[in-house]
Amino acid sequence: IAEEGAEEQEEYHTIMKGTERGKGPSSSHEFQAETRKLLDIVARSLYSEKEVFIRELVSNGSDALEKLRYMQMTDAEISDPDLPLEIDIEVDASKKTFTIQDTGIGMTKEEMIEHLGTIAKSGSKAFLSELSKASEASAKSSIIGQFGVGFYSSFMVSDKVEVFSKSYKPGSVGHKWTSDGQGKFEISEAENVQRGTKIVLHLKMDSHEFCQEDVIKDVTKKYSNFVGAPIYVGGKKANTIQPLWMLDPKDVTEDMHEEFYRFISKSYDRPKYTLQYKADAPLNIRALFYVPDAPMAWEMSRELDAGVMLYSRKVMIMNQAKGVMPKWLRFLRGVVDSEDIPLNLSRELLQDSALIRKLRTVLTNRLVRYFLEQAKKDPEKYKEFYKDYGMYFIEGILNTQDQQEREDIARLLRFESSTKHPGETTSLSEYAERMEAGARTIYYFHAPSRELAETSPYFEAVKEKGHEVLFCFNPYDELVLLTLQQFDKKNLRSIETEMAADQTGT
Numbered sequence: 001i002a003e004e005g006a007e008e009q010e011e012y013h014t015i016m017k018g019t020e021r022g023k024g025p026s027s028s029h030e031f032q033a034e035t036r037k038l039l040d041i042v043a044r045s046l047y048s049e050k051e052v053f054i055r056e057l058v059s060n061g062s063d064a065l066e067k068l069r070y071m072q073m074t075d076a077e078i079s080d081p082d083l084p085l086e087i088d089i090e091v092d093a094s095k096k097t098f099t100i101q102d103t104g105i106g107m108t109k110e111e112m113i114e115h116l117g118t119i120a121k122s123g124s125k126a127f128l129s130e131l132s133k134a135s136e137a138s139a140k141s142s143i144i145g146q147f148g149v150g151f152y153s154s155f156m157v158s159d160k161v162e163v164f165s166k167s168y169k170p171g172s173v174g175h176k177w178t179s180d181g182q183g184k185f186e187i188s189e190a191e192n193v194q195r196g197t198k199i200v201l202h203l204k205m206d207s208h209e210f211c212q213e214d215v216i217k218d219v220t221k222k223y224s225n226f227v228g229a230p231i232y233v234g235g236k237k238a239n240t241i242q243p244l245w246m247l248d249p250k251d252v253t254e255d256m257h258e259e260f261y262r263f264i265s266k267s268y269d270r271p272k273y274t275l276q277y278k279a280d281a282p283l284n285i286r287a288l289f290y291v292p293d294a295p296m297a298w299e300m301s302r303e304l305d306a307g308v309m310l311y312s313r314k315v316m317i318m319n320q321a322k323g324v325m326p327k328w329l330r331f332l333r334g335v336v337d338s339e340d341i342p343l344n345l346s347r348e349l350l351q352d353s354a355l356i357r358k359l360r361t362v363l364t365n366r367l368v369r370y371f372l373e374q375a376k377k378d379p380e381k382y383k384e385f386y387k388d389y390g391m392y393f394i395e396g397i398l399n400t401q402d403q404q405e406r407e408d409i410a411r412l413l414r415f416e417s418s419t420k421h422p423g424e425t426t427s428l429s430e431y432a433e434r435m436e437a438g439a440r441t442i443y444y445f446h447a448p449s450r451e452l453a454e455t456s457p458y459f460e461a462v463k464e465k466g467h468e469v470l471f472c473f474n475p476y477d478e479l480v481l482l483t484l485q486q487f488d489k490k491n492l493r494s495i496e497t498e499m500a501a502d503q504t505g506t
């Protein structure tokens with residue numbers, strides 16, 4: 001008798017039939033001028049790596065399914081109502097073809113032509129300005145935002161593309177669109193077309209890796225692991241993990257966070273802190289941040305695996321999007337998803353786009369506020385956290401030019417103090433609250449240990465005057481206060497300079 005626990009073979013599942021066929025006369029059309037321009041921009045590898053055509057086509061299929069789901073909710077009439085909502089990908093190593101099919105809203109003949117044209121018209125303008133880098137991230141137009149220029153990326157890897165599509169509207173007729181991407185396309189009616197869109201890529205000689213199933217499975221998992229619809233590659237489900245950041249926070253359990261954290265951080269520890277953040281204006285943001293339980297020691301030096309993953313509507317744009325977060329927050333793991341970011345954001349644009357700068361400011365302010373809230377909520381836990389991660393905040397202050405920003409981060413700093421027991425820490429804000437009305441100076445003293453600090457004549461003198469003194473036991477603590485100079489309109493002064501001033505009477 002077969003072992004009870006035997007891993008049951010995941011059953012093969014596909015909705016692909018392969019019986020679609022053009023029928024009747026076909027009409028031939030010229031690409032509009034813009035289309036050709038856009039086509040060769042895209043085909044001339046506008047994208048950093050060819051494999052992204054899979055992400056683009058999956059993204060279009062996912063949007064088509066979301067639109068159909070929306071139609072179903074508004075109970076519009078849908079053809080093939082019990083056809084499952086999914087994306088299927090099949091490859092044929094002998095025919096050198098890559099085929100992707102979705103059961104989404106599909107296209108009428110007019111939409112096939114109109115979408116290509118519209119994408120090209122608005123696409124190339126937005127693209128060219130985006131390419132000129134000088135522009136802000138292109139404003140999202142409905143077509144680009146939904147069906148982007150992604151379809152054109154098919155021509156990076158194929159010299160012939162066939163598209164079968166049938167609109168969800170009952171009674172629609174299926175059509176077949178064919179092109180080699182050089183300048184013309186043919187359209188004819190087609191039979192046996194299911195609701196949705198099927199795209200068959202005849203791969204170029206230099207792109208045969210894309211008719212290998214394991215390559216496709218890896219690329220699909222890499223970019224589209226969190227797409228809402230099920231994606232089958234070679235009849236096996238390829239996407240598994242739920243996009244936690246899109247769920248309502250109260251529906252996400254600790255265990256779900258732990259599993260997701262381990263998946264994205266490729267580690268076995270659990271997050272020390274978890275922040276799920278949503279905003280709709282001025283930017284659309286769905287973010288999920290984790291603080292690893294302990295920083296990887298080597299992390300401070302190497303940037304390996306740094307940064308959060310950048311997504312746009314559950315489709316990955318970049319998996320180590322340095323620049324979305326400030327350098328001093330590189331210890332964070334997680335996802336930032338914004339539909340306001342174009343899917344084809346390049347690494348260069350990531351560095352200098354005003355949109356990304358705005359996103360970074362919003363996220364940084366929210367995270368500083370979050371850590372302050374946590375410090376208030378559980379000071380002990382925060383003190384542990386600060387032991388491991390305080391260095392990052394100090395680095396943040398040392399590398400920031402703006403005084404206000406420095407003071408915002410400085411609220412996270414912690415020091416031992418002459419008014420606290422050894423081992424206890426306090427913050428600059430708490431020190432300020434304890435100052436007498438009208439007092440203008442926050443004192444600190446750098447010494448290798450508390451004993452040496454408390455037996456120093458400098459310290460005795462200041463203590464006599466009844467001033468609280470913050471202790472800096474490592475040079476960075478002193479350097480950060482020296483750099484900060486002021487906090488909340490008080491002057492930060494080392495008692496060493498204070499004593500020197502007294503001696504010389506200055």
Ligand SMILES: Nc1nc(Cl)c2cnn(Cc3ccc(Br)cc3F)c2n1
Pocket residue numbers: 060061064102104105106107111112113115116147151163177197199
């Ligand atoms: N999967 C999918 N589903 C839908 Cl509803 C649409 C609408 N536009 N696009 C992009 C596109 C446009 C023209 C041609 Br020809 C092919 C093509 F993929 C879509 N792709």
